[in-house]
Amino acid sequence: xxxxxxxxxxTFTLVANAQQKVNTFHIIDSLSGxxxxxxxxxxxxxxxxxxxxKDGIFKIPGDLSLMRDTVILNTQTYMPxxxxxxxxxxxxxxxxxxxxIEINNEKIKYKDDTLLNDYRKQDVVHYAGINTETANFEYLxxxxxxxxxxxxxxxxxxxxxRLAFGLDDSEHTWxxxxxxxxxxxxxxIYDIDPITHGPGRDLCTKIIEEKKTSGSQVSINLKKYNIxxxxxxxxxxxxxxxxxxxxxxxxxxxxxxxxxxxLPNYHPAIGISAVTGEKxxxxxxxxxxxxxxxxxxxxxxxxxxxxxxxxx
Amino acid sequence: MVRLNYHYLxxxxxxxxxxxxxxxxxxxxQVINSVTDIAIPxxxxxxxxxxxxxxxxxxxxxxxxxxxxxxxxxLQFTCVGYKPFKLPVSAYLPHVLIALEAxxxxxxxxxxxxxxxxxxxxxxxxxxxxxxxxRSNLYYHVTQVIAQRTLLAKLFTxxxxxxxxxxxxxxxxxxxxxxxxxxxxxYTNFLIHVIAEDPDVGGPGDILFxxxxxxxxxxxxxxxxxxxxxxxxxxxxFFVAIEWLITPYNEIIAVxxxxxxxxxxxxxxxxxxxxxxxxxxxxxxxxxxxxxxTLKPAVLYTKVGRSWQAxxxxxxxxxxxxxxxxx
Numbered sequence: 249x250x251x252x253x254x255x256x257x258x259t260f261t262l263v264a265n266a267q268q269k270v271n272t273f274h275i276i277d278s279l280s281g282x283x284x285x286x287x288x289x290x291x292x293x294x295x296x297x298x299x300x301x302k303d304g305i306f307k308i309p310g311d312l313s314l315m316r317d318t319v320i321l322n323t324q325t326y327m328p329x330x331x332x333x334x335x336x337x338x339x340x341x342x343x344x345x346x347x348x349i350e351i352n353n354e355k356i357k358y359k360d361d362t363l364l365n366d367y368r369k370q371d372v373v374h375y376a377g378i379n380t381e382t383a384n385f386e387y388l389x390x391x392x393x394x395x396x397x398x399x400x401x402x403x404x405x406x407x408x409x410r411l412a413f414g415l416d417d418s419e420h421t422w423x424x425x426x427x428x429x430x431x432x433x434x435x436x437i438y439d440i441d442p443i444t445h446g447p448g449r450d451l452c453t454k455i456i457e458e459k460k461t462s463g464s465q466v467s468i469n470l471k472k473y474n475i476x477x478x479x480x481x482x483x484x485x486x487x488x489x490x491x492x493x494x495x496x497x498x499x500x501x502x503x504x505x506x507x508x509x510x511l512p513n514y515h516p517a518i519g520i521s522a523v524t525g526e527k528x529x530x531x532x533x534x535x536x537x538x539x540x541x542x543x544x545x546x547x548x549x550x551x552x553x554x555x556x557x558x559x560x
Numbered sequence: 561m562v563r564l565n566y567h568y569l570x571x572x573x574x575x576x577x578x579x580x581x582x583x584x585x586x587x588x589x590q591v592i593n594s595v596t597d598i599a600i601p602x603x604x605x606x607x608x609x610x611x612x613x614x615x616x617x618x619x620x621x622x623x624x625x626x627x628x629x630x631x632x633x634x635l636q637f638t639c640v641g642y643k644p645f646k647l648p649v650s651a652y653l654p655h656v657l658i659a660l661e662a663x664x665x666x667x668x669x670x671x672x673x674x675x676x677x678x679x680x681x682x683x684x685x686x687x688x689x690x691x692x693x694x695r696s697n698l699y700y701h702v703t704q705v706i707a708q709r710t711l712l713a714k715l716f717t718x719x720x721x722x723x724x725x726x727x728x729x730x731x732x733x734x735x736x737x738x739x740x741x742x743x744x745x746x747y748t749n750f751l752i753h754v755i756a757e758d759p760d761v762g763g764p765g766d767i768l769f770x771x772x773x774x775x776x777x778x779x780x781x782x783x784x785x786x787x788x789x790x791x792x793x794x795x796x797x798f799f800v801a802i803e804w805l806i807t808p809y810n811e812i813i814a815v816x817x818x819x820x821x822x823x824x825x826x827x828x829x830x831x832x833x834x835x836x837x838x839x840x841x842x843x844x845x846x847x848x849x850x851x852x853x854t855l856k857p858a859v860l861y862t863k864v865g866r867s868w869q870a871x872x873x874x875x876x877x878x879x880x881x882x883x884x885x886x887x
Binding site: 371375380413428429495496 | 835838
């Protein structure tokens with residue numbers, strides 16, 4: 249946790265300086281009392297977000313009673329926790345409550361495999377997840393919407409393309425800077441929300457976490473999770489773990505101050521499919537924990553470079 | 561390499577940095593006319609043993625994916641009106657440039673011999689000038705100057721006033737140079753302006769013509785036909801300017817190593833760990849080359865805020881940007 253605090257210290261000086269008190273918080277499970285690992289901690293107006301390490305600890309420097317901002321804690325299978333920062337001033341422990349998901353996916357035998365949203369990895373040249381001259385990437389998750397012909401299909405596998413500079417040996421090319429490509433991230437599967445038509449409830453109660461050290465293609469076998477899609481559309485999201493392991497930097501030009509700005513930037517960056525569809529199928533979860541259509545690359549870039557294999 | 565007396569074909573091979581070539585399972589390149597340098601569309605490109613084929617697009621660009629790595633295979637180029645050409649894959653280099661020889665040279669003479677109208681290519685560059693072998697340099701829109709410089713104009717001097725601009729050609733590369741590691745982006749949109757000379761200051765003045773150029777392939781040479789636009793150059797001096805569009809479509813992402821603080825020892829030593837540092841640049845990357853005729857850099861202007869400023873090119877590099885005029 250100290251590492252990630254050091255990394256974002258430069259941006260946090262907006263609200264505090266090194267001489268001020270550092271407030272330490274422990275995130276624990278309300279029943280077991282054990283630390284809740286990899287919890288997303290987002291300070292909404294300051295547009296800061298980190299992910300805790302395994303110890304479930306996060307720190308905020310400064311006098312919390314003077315801060316007029318809101319913090320949101322969120323992690324899979326727990327109820328989101330939202331509280332004004334000034335109310336944290338007399339707390340050191342935050343208890344998250346696990347919620348129960350009733351998903352009774354009976355074991356059904358399916359026959360045919362179908363590939364959804366195919367792409368050619370050679371054509372992927374644009375990536376989401378990087379601060380650029382035109383916008384900072386201030387999102388917690390990016391989701392690709394898929395469509396099926398009928399409800400009740402079985403989600404077997406997904407493959408996505410991420411930014412990597414050193415490629416797999418099988419790709420017959422140079423392998424320099426491979427060590428800069430390390431990443432781990434989580435995958436979330438969502439049903440459609442009947443009101444927003446964006447991602448809704450989780451369709452998988454278990455944590456799907458993937459680690460990748462080199463290569464741009466990431467294939468994840470989802471068979472063991474027994475995920476059945478209840479409707480004719482579903483979402484597969486990449487959830488960033490904004491922790492020390494994934495942390496790097498981005499350099500952008502700040503036109504107002506006319507100088508270069510160095511900001512934390514977290515792996516992975518997700519490829520954008522070169523096939524432009526008629527409809528935007530990418531959704532992004534912002535720091536307010538609202539799902540919004542992700543139109544950064546429009547009018548092209550309607551889909552992530554992410555494909556799924558389903559079984560009927 | 562140029563062999564002027566080659567019996568069937570004249571071919572030029574451009575060798576861009578092989579260190580950065582992604583997707584080695586694709587043969588790609590550009591096919592041009594050996595005399596006019598103009599791209600040839602609809603050339604059939606076959607990989608003979610693997611029996612896969614494709615055709616060049618309107619910029620003469622082809623991209624042929626293959627699965628096997630047969631070392632003895634051959635790329636064959638055929639097109640009506642041109643002599644066929646075979647290239648062993650062992651001689652293939654990324655972004656190969658193939659110059660096909662016309663099979664009926666009389667046709668070319670009919671097109672060229674127009675005594676009433678003269679044609680001249682100003683700032684002419686050749687395909688070997690686009691070769692990146694340490695002799696060339698790139699003109700591109702770098703992050704540091706993003707707020708100030710999105711326009712780069714090159715001065716041309718026509719033989720006489722009231723010449724008509726018929727085409728513009730430029731050399732372009734789809735990735736930055738080493739040592740930065742970057743992802744190739746073949747897609748780009750940019751603007752090209754034709755600008756009259758400001759008689760008071762001698763720099764760029766009124767814009768005569770603007771065109772949006774969209775590219776979606778890795779072709780190194782880009783020909784822009786403006787013959788139907790009837791662009792009359794009022795004086796003898798004029799400018800052709802490239803305007804970069806700072807949009808996600810043109811992004812090129814590069815990475816370098818920028819260590820992050822891992823932990824601090826009891827004695828106060830900072831232990832660092834490698835971390836990525838991303839920078840974004842924007843297409844197009846224009847090619848600079850050493851003009852062996854003049855050994856002078858191009859006369860260039862950049863737009864800073866609302867005013868144009870003369871800028872020194874990379875001495876003695878010229879900018880691979882030419883203009884063809886009729887007079």
